[in-house]
Amino acid sequence: MMSKKIKDEQKFTSDRRDFLKLAGIGVVASGATVATGSTQAEEVKGSGYSLTEHVKTYYELAKF
């Protein structure tokens, strides 16, 4: 049996999802090239912040 609280939470979650979909956040995905796709994992590693014990890649940010 599903409690009312859980049902309410699920409703909120689906409201939130519907809202996010309508808000246009899908647009980058349709372009699909800026931040998605197979290169993403590499880009993630190459960025400035990472899990402490996983710091493997040293990325040279543009020197200020």
Place this chain on the structure above:
Amino acid sequence: MGMHADVIAAVSEEDRLRANVYRFLAQHLLRAPDQSALKKSVKIMGDDTELGEAFSAFAKLAANTNADQASEEYEALFIGLGRGELVPFASYYLTGFLNEKPLAKLRSRMRQLGIARTEGVAEPEDHVGSLMEIMAGLIMGEYGEPASVKDQFSFFDSYIAPWVRHFFSDLEGAKNSRLYQPVGTIGRLLMDIESTAFAME
């Protein structure tokens, strides 16, 4: 991708899309786009939402901008001669000075989350681009498990909500913003979308 692919699969579609927008912002705020990034951005197709239109505007500008121009604009906005038009750090926006209490608070939170600055990164952690990147990482589970919406909200509410919308609004209106004008719009709209969506939880 390896084992990270499993984690990515566990993140819902709309959360991945949110992370993409955060990542887009991080990539453009931490450094100017190079020629290959500009070339990719030309292919972005926005839908008819406000956010989509801002992405389309960015794509159009990217088609007419070369890497040198992008780099000059970036410097005028954020680096300048001694100081750029904007100072994209939480501490500066909240206190008027760099390296103040907001930075110390953020560092302490980052330690709790197990996030460290990669060696060789020079700028303080409260750079707006870093905060965008941390949000993307929390959503995608790059620092362990994907963060719950509640934990995402907690980070957003403490370190981003107090000033980042204001920053993006400044970026939209900055006199040196051309390619970065729609970046400001995209950021401002994302902040509004996030605030509204978090309030639904």
